[in-house]
Amino acid sequence: MKRISMSLLLLIASVLGSSTLQAHTPLFDCFDNGDETLTCEGGFSDGASASGVGVRMVDGQGKVLEQGKLDAKGAITFKRPKGEFSVVFEAGAEHALTVLGDDIV
Amino acid sequence: MKLKLAPLLLGALLGTASFQATAHFLVVYTPQTALVRPAELPFHLVFTHAFHGGPTMAMAKPQRFYYAKRSAPGEKIEEVDLSQHLEAIEWASENGPVSAWKATIPRNTVRSLGDYQIVVEPTPYLEEAEGLYIQQFAKVMVNVGGVPGNWNETLGLPAEIHALNKTYANWTGGVFRGVVLGDGIPMPYTQVEVEYLNHALDVDNNRFAEAAAIDAPHPSLEAMVILTNADGEFSFTLPKAGWWGFAALSVGPQTEYEGKPLSQDAILWVQATDLPQ
Numbered sequence: 001m002k003r004i005s006m007s008l009l010l011l012i013a014s015v016l017g018s019s020t021l022q023a024h025t026p027l028f029d030c031f032d033n034g035d036e037t038l039t040c041e042g043g044f045s046d047g048a049s050a051s052g053v054g055v056r057m058v059d060g061q062g063k064v065l066e067q068g069k070l071d072a073k074g075a076i077t078f079k080r081p082k083g084e085f086s087v088v089f090e091a092g093a094e095h096a097l098t099v100l101g102d103d104i105v
Numbered sequence: 106m107k108l109k110l111a112p113l114l115l116g117a118l119l120g121t122a123s124f125q126a127t128a129h130f131l132v133v134y135t136p137q138t139a140l141v142r143p144a145e146l147p148f149h150l151v152f153t154h155a156f157h158g159g160p161t162m163a164m165a166k167p168q169r170f171y172y173a174k175r176s177a178p179g180e181k182i183e184e185v186d187l188s189q190h191l192e193a194i195e196w197a198s199e200n201g202p203v204s205a206w207k208a209t210i211p212r213n214t215v216r217s218l219g220d221y222q223i224v225v226e227p228t229p230y231l232e233e234a235e236g237l238y239i240q241q242f243a244k245v246m247v248n249v250g251g252v253p254g255n256w257n258e259t260l261g262l263p264a265e266i267h268a269l270n271k272t273y274a275n276w277t278g279g280v281f282r283g284v285v286l287g288d289g290i291p292m293p294y295t296q297v298e299v300e301y302l303n304h305a306l307d308v309d310n311n312r313f314a315e316a317a318a319i320d321a322p323h324p325s326l327e328a329m330v331i332l333t334n335a336d337g338e339f340s341f342t343l344p345k346a347g348w349w350g351f352a353a354l355s356v357g358p359q360t361e362y363e364g365k366p367l368s369q370d371a372i373l374w375v376q377a378t379d380l381p382q
Binding site: 025027029031034041042043044045046047048049050051072073074075 | 142143176177178179180213216217218219249250251252253254
């Protein structure tokens with residue numbers, strides 16, 4: 001009886017886990033703070049926290065300029081670079097999102 | 106069961122009828138509540154009869170105008186005062202201009218991703234014809250970027266509608282659900298008025314457009330009345346794109362103000378969006 005109960009629990013957990021993953025769309029945006037810095041925020045469509053998710057800033061050639069992880073509020077602040085750049089939200093291989101520097105106002 | 110329900114229902118109706126001034130709606134209008142990216146938010150606060158676009162009542166400066174936002178799961182809800190953005194305006198009404206309010210919330214104030222519950226706690230309005238004061242605690246929600254936040258959390262208002270659906274994410278024809286709360290307690294078998302914002306706001310001229318979107322064939326389809334169930338819940342299918350107002354009347358705990366009866370009402374505005382063709 002104990003084995004059956006444990007199996008049932010595992011089945012429920014795996015079903016719940018998979019449905020959570022399916023509904024999990026990453027969302028990301030950045031804004032200029034007006035003081036030569038910019039702040040980027042990330043989150044997920046199901047309300048899950050993005051704290052700890054990696055973010056990197058790259059130049060036009062793909063060279064990493066800065067990188068870090070989102071804080072408890074799902075935010076990170078960078079110094080705004082000169083020239084062409086973009087910011088990448090690294091929420092998994094299928095979940096990377098990029099905001100172009102020109103769109104950060 | 107029917108014998109038990111009937112007195113409850115009758116009691117609920119009689120208990121509220123003595124205080125209610127029906128069809129009044131505090132309109133808290135902003136053109137779009139589901140924003141892909143942060144933007145300046147224009148608001149108009151007009152105390153009126155929503156379906157008919159008037160008559161409009163004079164509105165004193167709200168006691169409070171603010172938003173409540175939770176920046177991330179586990180973080181505390183933050184309340185940000187918006188009252189410094191309020192600007193008095195004159196709004197055209199049948200008997201001449203009356204006072205209303207507008208506010209332009211700067212982009213920097215609402216630039217973070219997530220939900221903003223915008224709340225208006227008005228100064229009680231004396232409805233002289235009925236000899237009572239009306240105070241409508243009104244909420245509208247704005248979302249930036251699609252990240253959900255505190256849309257389904259209550260704020261502890263004396264009179265409040267607890268949204269069970271996001272107010273900014275409803276297709277036309279979808280069902281909206283909510284719970285009426287009085288002092289935080291679900292209110293069973295309570296009337297909820299439902300009205301369509303039937304006259305577009307002409308914000309350049311501070312008036313409602315004369316043309317109505319819906320020509321209702323019967324009064325019961327103008328200010329529609331539904332009841333909450335035994336758990337204080339209601340549901341309503343949104344039949345047309347635009348703004349739908351829900352008002353639960355006289356559900357707040359304070360029943361007297363300056364020697365007269367007071368109706369503390371809960372207002373929630375819901376935006377319905379047509380499916381793209």
